[in-house]
Amino acid sequence: MLSPSNTIGETGATLMVWTAVTLIATPFLWLSGDLLWYGWHQLSINFVVSVPQNAGREGGIGPILVSTGLIMTVCMAVAMPIGLGTALFLSEYTQNDQVSGRLIRGSLDVLAGVPSIVFGLFGNAFFCQLLGLGFSILSGGLTLACMVLPILIRTVEESFRAIAQDQRLSAAALGISQRATIQHILLPAAIPGVLVGCILGLGRAMAETAALIFTSGYVDRMPTSLMDSGRALSIHIYDLAMNVAGGNSNAYTTALVLIGLLLIINLSASWITKKWTTLNQLPS
Amino acid sequence: MDDTQSTSELRPTQEKAPGFQSWRPYQSAQQCCEPSTHFQAENLSIVYRKHLALQNVNLEINKGCITALVGPSGCGKTSFLMSINRLTDLILGCQVSGRLLINETDIMAPFTDLLHLRRQVGMIFQKPTVFPFSIRKNLEIPLREHGMCDHATLASSIETSLQQVGLWDEVKDRLNQPAQGLSGGQQQRLCLARAMVLSPEILLLDEPCSALDPISSGIVEDLIVSLRGRYTVIIVTHNLAQARRIADYVALFWAVDGIGQLIEHGPAHTIFQSPQHELTSAYISGTRG
Numbered sequence: 422m423l424s425p426s427n428t429i430g431e432t433g434a435t436l437m438v439w440t441a442v443t444l445i446a447t448p449f450l451w452l453s454g455d456l457l458w459y460g461w462h463q464l465s466i467n468f469v470v471s472v473p474q475n476a477g478r479e480g481g482i483g484p485i486l487v488s489t490g491l492i493m494t495v496c497m498a499v500a501m502p503i504g505l506g507t508a509l510f511l512s513e514y515t516q517n518d519q520v521s522g523r524l525i526r527g528s529l530d531v532l533a534g535v536p537s538i539v540f541g542l543f544g545n546a547f548f549c550q551l552l553g554l555g556f557s558i559l560s561g562g563l564t565l566a567c568m569v570l571p572i573l574i575r576t577v578e579e580s581f582r583a584i585a586q587d588q589r590l591s592a593a594a595l596g597i598s599q600r601a602t603i604q605h606i607l608l609p610a611a612i613p614g615v616l617v618g619c620i621l622g623l624g625r626a627m628a629e630t631a632a633l634i635f636t637s638g639y640v641d642r643m644p645t646s647l648m649d650s651g652r653a654l655s656i657h658i659y660d661l662a663m664n665v666a667g668g669n670s671n672a673y674t675t676a677l678v679l680i681g682l683l684l685i686i687n688l689s690a691s692w693i694t695k696k697w698t699t700l701n702q703l704p705s
Numbered sequence: 706m707d708d709t710q711s712t713s714e715l716r717p718t719q720e721k722a723p724g725f726q727s728w729r730p731y732q733s734a735q736q737c738c739e740p741s742t743h744f745q746a747e748n749l750s751i752v753y754r755k756h757l758a759l760q761n762v763n764l765e766i767n768k769g770c771i772t773a774l775v776g777p778s779g780c781g782k783t784s785f786l787m788s789i790n791r792l793t794d795l796i797l798g799c800q801v802s803g804r805l806l807i808n809e810t811d812i813m814a815p816f817t818d819l820l821h822l823r824r825q826v827g828m829i830f831q832k833p834t835v836f837p838f839s840i841r842k843n844l845e846i847p848l849r850e851h852g853m854c855d856h857a858t859l860a861s862s863i864e865t866s867l868q869q870v871g872l873w874d875e876v877k878d879r880l881n882q883p884a885q886g887l888s889g890g891q892q893q894r895l896c897l898a899r900a901m902v903l904s905p906e907i908l909l910l911d912e913p914c915s916a917l918d919p920i921s922s923g924i925v926e927d928l929i930v931s932l933r934g935r936y937t938v939i940i941v942t943h944n945l946a947q948a949r950r951i952a953d954y955v956a957l958f959w960a961v962d963g964i965g966q967l968i969e970h971g972p973a974h975t976i977f978q979s980p981q982h983e984l985t986s987a988y989i990s991g992t993r994g
Contacts, residue, residue, distance in 0.1 A: 516797050587830060587832060588834060588836065588837075589795075590792060590830065590834070591834040591896070592836075593792060593795055593823065594792060594828040595823065595824075595846075595847040595899065595903065596819075596820040596824040596850070596851065596903065597820075597846065598820060598850070601850050605846050605850075609837075610836075610837050
């Protein structure tokens, strides 16, 4: 039986927890509600597939979705192998106190904190100008890859480190080489973590605006190659909201599409993770 | 398989280990142990960074026998065990000096084929460490890694090894189920089957029963006894009663001034009934340790 003072304490603690939950949930619900309220009525298949007209005030977001998809594909195609390789190097081939590991981890932590506008300027100077790729989907995707690499590497590295050391020792005790241990034991066990890392990276890349302004450009035409300039969803929203008078309505609907896409990506990630775990335990 | 052949297999080499088919396990005809040296440690010392964990251990272990390493925690028993299959190489800052001979071949020699060595010297850890896959895949991974790819051979090797540990009847209908779904005792037996599937000559057991309940512990213990004659078993145990029940030979390790040392070694009945060293008699009688 709790004493009255204990009961008051319990109630106070419960109240505090619920207040915190409300404070966190309110902005999200407000934002989603706002987007649905102002954006839902315009959302249709036609909006998703048609081309923007009158500087985006009318029409849809077809080419912008294609450009976003291409930028994300370039970004993940480059970031995933490099990220996985670096994470494996950090977790399996370096010790915590080794200079190379410390140097790489330190650099990654600094890079993770660099504002995206700086990545944008770097991308512009390096990919657009120095490598001569110009304002293009390729430049944008490569710049985003640089930006998501730190978060991707650290998440994937953590998922490898989360695997008990016993597993590595057991594998070594069975005469299984390090390469085979990584391939057959560590990678399958770390796949959910790798996927989470990719999703986090993709989420950050999709929501990115500043890094793309200087690299992939503003052009809202349907891209015909990776060397074309292409406008990403977030830049479209920014442009309609800030530079185009009367563009708010389409900006809301585009934002609704972006949030919906992020939601779908996150849900499919958890679905894939669950499926993978089941499959992994039931091999042929 | 005679000693000469075993020696030639363990020779220091950079070559890939021989194919699975060409490699035959040690098969002893006799059911009890024979007094011929299988493994020998000469002046073995182990240093972790700057801490001397084990000093000048000289120990001979006989073929086909069960040798129990006993002693209090922190006296270097597990370090000694891990040096036999050179898992100590994987521990950061660990340096091993001295000579370790298996069938008179020095496994500390440079260019020793470690993958081949670890196939000859299986190891079971304190906590059952099954891979997070199915029961079948747990056994398939080491077999495939060592060159066995034929489905029929894989299936028969898996069945034989599971039968050896008395697990076949319990799991034959659920080989594709996750190994983590097994009980602790079954998982430990699966680990033993996984080590035995490679037909090792020596089995290193690091307190294999300590994480198990008494019934599972009894089953695993009976299993270890059944290995006598077929495998050279080296078991670390804190359970003196267990050592008394199963061991042919006993070696007592002790930390003297923080440095692990081999205090006494001999046949189990001699160690338990007429120990030569006062530490041994104190440890056995329960007044020390």
